[in-house]
Amino acid sequence: MSFDPDDLGSNPSDNPDLQQVIAQRFSRRSLLQGGLGVAALGFLGGGSAALLTAGPASAQAVPAAWRGSSPLLGFKPLKVSTLDQVVVPDGYSAQVLIPWGTPLMSTGPAWKKDASNTAAEQAQQVGFNHDGMSYFPIGGSSTRGLLVLNHEYVDQVMLFPDGDAVITAEKVKKALAGHGVTVIEVRMDNRGRWTHVDSTSNRRITGETPMAFSGPVSLSHPMLQTSDPVARGTLNNCANGQTPWGTYLTCEENFNGYFGTEDTSFTPNALEARYGIRKETTTLSGGGANPNAGKVLDFGYRWYTADARFDLAKNRNELNRFGWVVEIDPSKPDSVPVKRTALGRFKHESVAMTESGGRVVAYSGDDENRDYVYKFVGSRAYSTILAEEKSPLDEGILYVAKFNADGSGVWLPLAHGSGPLTTANGWADQADVLIRTRLAADAVGATKLHRPEWISVDPRTKDVYLTLTNGSGAPTVSGRDPDVYGSIVRWKETGGDNTALTFAWEPFLLAGDPQKDNRTTVTEASRFGSPDGIWVDPDGRVWIQTDISNSVQRAGAYERIGNNQMLVADPDRKELRRFLVGPNGCEITGIAVTPDRRTMFVNIQHPGEDTRAIGTPTAADPRKVSNWPDFDPTGRPRPATVVIRKQDGGVIGT
Secondary structure, X not given: OOOOHHHOOOOOOOOOEHHHHHHHHOOHHHHHOOOHHHHOOHHHOOOOHHHOEOOOOOOOOOOHHHOOOOOOOOOOOOOOOOOOXXXXXXXXXXXXXXXXXXXXXXXXXXOOOOOOOOHHHHOOEOOOOEEEEEEEEHHHOOOEEEEEEEEOOOOHHHHOOOOOOOOOHHHHHHHHHHOEEEEEEEEEOOOOOEEEOOOOOOEEEOOOOEOEEEOOOOOOOHHHOOOOOOOEOOOOEEEEEEOOOOOEEEXXXXXXXXXXXXXXXXXXXXXXXXXXXXXXXXXXXXXXXXXXXXXXXXXXXXXXXXXXXXXXXXXXHHHHHOOOEEEEOOOOOOOXXXXXHHHOOOOEOOOEEEEEOOEEEEEEEEOOEEEOEEXXXXXXXXXXXXXXXXXXXXXXXEEEEEEOOOOEEEEEEOOOOOOOOOHHHOOOOHXXXXXXXXXXXXXXXXXXXXXXXXXXXXXXXOOEEEEEOOEOOOOOOOOOOOEOOOEEEEEEEHHHOOOOXXXXXXXXXXXXXXXXXXXXXXXXXXXXXXXXXXXXXXOOOEEEEEOOOOOOOOOHHHOOOOOXXXXXXXXXXXXXXXXXXXOOOOEEEEEEXXXXXXEEEEEEEOOOOOEOOOEOOOOOOOOOOOOXXXXXXOOOOOOXXXXXXXOOOOOOOO
């Protein structure tokens, strides 16, 4: 989308903002001089985020205690790029795999470059706008496995031959078929090329696939009752997670953006307003009369005009069936996806799974300006729960984070009867707490963040990394308000135990362009902004993917940063290098590797989307911004997975 709905925010609470807390803790002067090394980072071994460099660090800049026997980053860093292609370092290759519209089976419907495939055909093809992704090896193989990937949303200008000027019931069905999740078997041949193959495991989960509910909130709950007794579909599937027992977790993010109504008598209640449902006012933001006054508009899909399921005035509770983490078993193609309600209802950006003492821990950010970060802690050893044929994600407590100015933090329980979450205060039971997760977090005093996105846990140290894409409403650690570039925060749970209820935290880095803002902690060569995806590999490399909004990409504060990219940080040696740059108008997202880490899968989402600095695609000219990856003079851009391989067959990043 050319705007980020996450920037809007719907948190009216007076809870503290992380940026205010950081500002209390560190002065701008101490940040720029590397004062964090003594003030904050003792628990991580010393050193400042301000020491991040674009290339190999010198012996003088990196104390011996930080250096390993060899550097983690063995590739030559890329320069900023504005090319309409995927750029990777010398010695690496990038292969396009399963673009939008690829038939799941060789006998399935072929993709039509004029976008004339029907809804039924789209349901048999790879979906639109690839996002979070996991690789499930078959028999432990690094050359054969199931690739499972999300499809966050659809661009209706690209999806239909005549664009989105008119919305019909058939167009809604096709759009729903383009959403959800793809499960597809992939293999590498003896030449190192990857391809998808026919398999009984290949399947699509879409916006109409029947869903089950499990945990404290059942489908029979009064707040989930609609005109359809069957819960259908998963929407706006952003990032993902992978459980220790071999299942895939997909997260429902901006679900509110699919619902609206033209019924001016409809008024959002407090819960709906807290989840982003807004009634149009009588005047436009720039002044003048608003022709949509009194209506509730979605993010531009307008499905509610053709399908009553998405009309709030006709099916108000349908909204409450979304905002959950959905578990899918890729090894069982006939299994029903399950919405695991104990993990809470909010705009889940991702879910980072780890374990401690045999118990599962799941971290998740609520991707909206000034919202929160959560973690779920299992109540018992997950192996015991599985042996009882139950789900470890149904038993446990959901917590929300509070960051303190002294560098400490605490996890506040969102449990009925705990603190203010009592019957006397209007909380009926645990199901009520989970349906109204955001309001419960408001009540206990969680710390507001600038768009908490992906989370990753370092498998070596158990340190936790969180990307904060950007935001506004309070000074940031560098005094930036709004913070147009974003930052990354990391913390260590007490005792290195991810089930602990206290932690120590620090700012890891401040993104930016040094020529535009000298408060950034990255260098000229490694300038970047809007960190989104993040993954820490087994060696400790921190892979960072960016999602610069198309409304600002290559303009203003971002005019020197180029297209969206993926960078890699070595947190021990304090190095940061650019590893990949995508084509025009895209977002870099999704990351998965084979067990031997010699193949990496990365997703290119929405190439060619409306980009203010480049142009606006239309049904007549969908190639206005990009024509990647086919470069067909009569085709259109297609989201796709890219396979990254090192030409010498080595581990990616070395």
